[in-house]
Amino acid sequence: MSTITTEELAETTLLRFATAGSVDDGKSTLVGRLLHDSKSVLTDQLEAVERVSASRGQEAPDLALLTDGLRAEREQGITIDVAYRYFATPRRRFILADTPGHVQYTRNMVTGASTAELTVILIDARNGVVEQTRRHAALAALLRVPHVVLAVNKMDLVGYEEKVFAAIAEEFTAYATELGVPEVTAIPISALVGDNVVEPSANMDWYGGPTVLEHLETVPVSHDLSHCHARLPVQYVIRPQGPDHPDYRGYAGQIAAGSFHVGDSVTVLPSGRASKISGIDLLGEPVDVAWTTQSVTLLLEDDIDISRGDLIVPSKDAPATTQDIEATVCHVADAPLTVGHRVLLKHGTRTVKAIVKDIPSRLTLDDLSLHPHPGQLVANDIGRVKIRTAEPLPVDSYADSRRTGSFILIDPNDGQTLTAGMVGESFAAPEPVKDESEDDGWDF
Structure with a gap:
């Protein structure tokens, strides 16, 4: 792989994705294979993995060690916490969250997938769809992750049989569709061997789709959030002391959605007070517009009471x-x-x-x-x-x-x-039965 220059890296898009699956389905091995085969592992990291693997009598490096960083994880052979990894190819930058597979750590997937635009759900080809698979699919639907990849792993252990893959893909896709998952891409892989992870597999010539990395590099990622209602949760009120800034009063925070322009009419919630944006400061410099994920300071025409926890929104798109x-x-x-x-x-x-x-x-x-x-x-x-x-x-x-x-x-x-x-509604709930004895009084 060619060296990525700073200029090329700045021009690539960013994809946040998470991995999930049951215990021993091979998530950490898949992530390790993805990092290794895409040349995203530092030499000293690979040498350390090779030393540990050799001490265990393993001829090939155990790529799962690249992500199972906690001592308890290495000793137990399972992923316990969410492991974040950052890597890049010439086509895209990635933030990867490797989430635990054990049922007691399912809640960790909520953390890993809450900001993900894609989730890779692994299935052991020998076991097919299991309860934990359904749980992870439900969480992906609940968190409204727009893209789901079904990686049917360990195909080498089922003789690379197309019918095994097809049956699993059909069952999972039907379940995910019922949940409301908008898109499922099924890929047969062997993370241990490297089939269809970064390079196409010679053992599955019946499969004509993308490899895992190819799909990650090409899946549409929408960073145009201008259609979303603009939202700025106020984190801090800035009032510099001194003669150079006698009237400066700014409201700092990270834009959660949409974009703000100088001159926009805005409303501060929950008070409902209205004003106009008189200026936007970004990294200490004035700008005319700012958008999602940028940390900015808004200045308003009117001196109104705003504090941490308030929400600044466009007056025409204010939520109730x-x-x-x-x-x-x-x-x-x-x-x-x-x-x-x-x-x-x-x-x-x-x-x-x-x-x-x-x-x-x-x-x-x-x-x-x-x-x-x-x-x-x-x-x-x-x-x-x-x-x-x-x-x-x-x-x-x-x-x-x-x-x-x-x-x-x-x-x-x-x-x-x-x-x-x-x-709001994610799964339709039945109408609750009213308990006439219920006390609806509140202390606040």
Whole structure:
């Protein structure tokens, strides 16, 4: 592979993607093979892997060691935490999140895939679609990941049989489509040998599709978020001291969606106060326009009360504020989430007190049925919740904005993250049965 110059790297697009699959499906080996065969491994890293592999009596380097960095992971032979890797080819830059496969670490996939534009779900060709496969597909649909790659691994152990691959691909695609996954690309691979990972496989001449890397390099990535409603969660109010900046008052933060222009009419939520953008500072320099993911400082024509946690939005595209939120959630804590649970809800840069008013349903992954009124959600459960907040929040639907349509619930006692939530409908829940004895009173 040719050396990538700084100029070429700056011109390539960025793809964030995550890997998922059951234990021993070969995720870490796939990632290691992807890094190794794309020449993205430093010499000293490869030498270290070769030394460890040789000490274990292995002739070939164990490429899984390139990603299983924790000592506990190496000792147990499983991935425990999300491992992030950064690499690039002449065609594209990548941020990869290798997520755990063990069922107790399914919640880690929410972290890894929450910002991903593509998810690679591995399946052991010998085992086919299993419960954990369905769980990962459900999470990909829940998180609205636009592209899913089904990598049917260990094809060398089933004699590279086309019919084995076809049956698995058909079953998974049907399940994913029912969940609402917009696109599935199935690729037969052997991560250990290298078939169809970076180079096409000579052992599967019946397959005419792309390799994993080729698909990653060519899948459409939309960075044009100008169609999204502009959102700036305020992180910090900047008021420099001194005679050089007597009237400077700026509102700093990272643009979560859309773009802002000097002269735009904006509204500050939840107060509803309106003004116009008089200036935009980016890296200390004034600019006329700023867009998604840029960290900027907005200056407004009017001196109005704005603080951390407020949301600056275009006046014509302002979301409604509400204290009643209904969402689909993945529970990530060991302690269960119950009706009546008092929590902190963090949305953007704002954190407010809240209470779990109802848990209408829990998703059963085997048949996608909904178990009504489970009473609680335990670790790795996916379900619907109704939440009442102490203060109004300007929330978008997660379908419209993955950034401002998401939130987390936090334990107010120890600060532990309890639940990751996506506002709006992701899975259709049954109508809850009204309990006439329910107390709808609130302390706030």
